[in-house]
Amino acid sequence: MSNDMNDVYDALAGVARGSVERSYPLARFTTYRLGGPAEIYVAPADLDDLHALTAELRGLDPTGKIPVLVVGRGSNMVISDAGWPGIALRLGQPFAALDPKAEDPTSFDVGAGKPLPLVANWSARRALAGMEWAVGVPGSIGGAVRMNAGAHGSDLAASLVHATVLGLNTGDVSARTGEQLGLSYRHSNLTDREIVISARLRLSSEPREAIRARMDSFRKHRAATQPGALQNAGSTFKNPEGDSAGRLVEAAGLKGWRVGGASVSAIHANFFMADDGATAQDVFDLIHDVRRKVNDALGVELTPEVRFVGPFAGREIEVLGT
Ligand SMILES: Cc1cc2nc3c(=O)[nH]c(=O)nc-3n(C[C@H](O)[C@H](O)[C@H](O)COP(=O)(O)OP(=O)(O)OC[C@H]3O[C@@H](n4cnc5c(N)ncnc54)[C@H](O)[C@@H]3O)c2cc1C
The missing domain is CATH 3.30.465.10 (Uridine Diphospho-n-acetylenolpyruvylglucosamine Reductase; domain 3)
Incomplete structure (x- = not known):
């Protein structure tokens, strides 16, 4: 951690009632369970704490140079193996x-x-x-x-x-x-x-019964057509107008396609799985590869729905915060 970030850490830890941590692993906060640490991790205790922390940060960094990543349930992000070179802010149970x-x-x-x-x-x-x-x-x-x-x-x-x-x-x-x-x-x-x-x-x-019936049918549909919530981030690509990204990936012959420890799900071709041992870079490379192959085979340029966080090698895909 740079000296500047040590100063930022000390200042934030000085005002926080919630947690402020250095070099804090983020993988546990994501459904992919991948990626490195945040330089500084902040989990405010409540709304007043959030205001105090962000006011302190504004004083330290008035031009907003230090990147801030808000982490929710991490179900739509791939965090770089190198981690997040800035502050990760998580609004958890107190919010x-x-x-x-x-x-x-x-x-x-x-x-x-x-x-x-x-x-x-x-x-x-x-x-x-x-x-x-x-x-x-x-x-x-x-x-x-x-x-x-x-x-x-x-x-x-x-x-x-x-x-x-x-x-x-x-x-x-x-x-x-x-x-x-x-x-x-x-x-x-x-x-x-x-x-x-x-x-x-x-x-x-x-009526409750009608609402419950719809929820049950949505749950059943998901269980039958999707691989579950772990080691993926749901739909990888947005559906192009009038079509489905999964259909296009499958039509390009890429169901099951693999790069390192990452593969296109055999259950749903728009879900990309990270097997044990996979890296975030494997997921990035797989997405990049599939995007290029779909474009070559079908002339459709898919747009990632998943957000990439931190530095990745080869970055034609929009990468958040770097
Ligand atoms: C199995 C599975 C199924 C899924 N199915 C669907 C689906 O059917 N439909 C769908 O739309 N999505 C689906 N998703 C994707 C995901 O759940 C949604 O995009 C969800 O809205 C992301 O919320 P999150 O809290 O996990 O966001 P994160 O992944 O934590 O963050 C996503 C983005 O939102 C930003 N963000 C998070 N919280 C805040 C905040 N408080 N303020 C400002 N910015 C914030 C982050 O900085 C990041 O840019 C699925 C994911 C999985 C794993």
């Missing part, structure tokens, strides 16, 4: 409250750290429909806002009233609607200097 609104029984606030399946189940218990799609999506609310996560014909945008966002550069907090966030298919206009703190959702009332 996972569910707060129903007395004035509107179909609305509630939910913290950015809340896992999506818990939101789906909580809503179903209250006979609220609209989040069933999320029952098998292993992300957090914060990551779902950033990615406009969705499945089974719906997405987060369909239920979002607004997200509360903290701007790292200014310390300003704003409530932004889906339109203001530019939510579209697996996309928002949020930058890496903006942190989703919570979201207000509005669902619709429906």
Whole structure:
């Protein structure tokens, strides 16, 4: 760690009530279970702590040179084997409250750290429909806002009233609607200097049995067609307009294709698996290889949905934060 980062560590540790760690492994926070450490890892104890830590960081780094990575449930990222050359900020359990609104029984606030399946189940218990799609999506609310996560014909945008966002550069907090966030298919206009703190959702009332039945059928569909939530990050590529990335990868003859310890799932060709011993670079190289081969065979340029974090060798794929 550079001297500068030692100073940053000391200053953040001096104000934090939550954890601040040096050279802290991040693999455990991702579904791929891959990648190296963050130079500094920060897990604020609560919202006041987050404000204090980010204010301190602004004082130390007014021009925002130190890269900050917000880590949710790590279900849509591949962290470099070399790790993250900056600060990794994780909004976990202290940011996972569910707060129903007395004035509107179909609305509630939910913290950015809340896992999506818990939101789906909580809503179903209250006979609220609209989040069933999320029952098998292993992300957090914060990551779902950033990615406009969705499945089974719906997405987060369909239920979002607004997200509360903290701007790292200014310390300003704003409530932004889906339109203001530019939510579209697996996309928002949020930058890496903006942190989703919570979201207000509005669902619709429906009998519990109907909601449960939909959730059951989504769960069954996933169990039958996808490899499960470990050692992958869900869909690797976005679906091109009117087509499916999995169909294209399969059509290019790449189901089961392997690079090092990473392979295209034999169950679903848009899921890329990291076997024991795989490196993050293997996953990167596999994605790169498949993208090129699909383009050569079918003339379609696939766009990764998975985010790459930290330095990778050979970087034609968009890499976050480097
Ligand atoms: C088995 C499996 C199935 C999946 N199925 C689906 C699916 O059906 N549909 C779908 O859309 N996705 C799916 N995914 C992908 C993933 O679950 C979603 O993209 C999810 O929204 C990511 O949330 P996360 O908390 O894991 O984000 P992370 O992977 O932690 O982060 C993803 C991005 O969001 C940013 N981010 C995270 N939290 C915040 C925050 N609080 N504020 C600002 N930025 C933040 C990160 O910096 C990063 O850029 C699947 C993944 C797996 C492993």
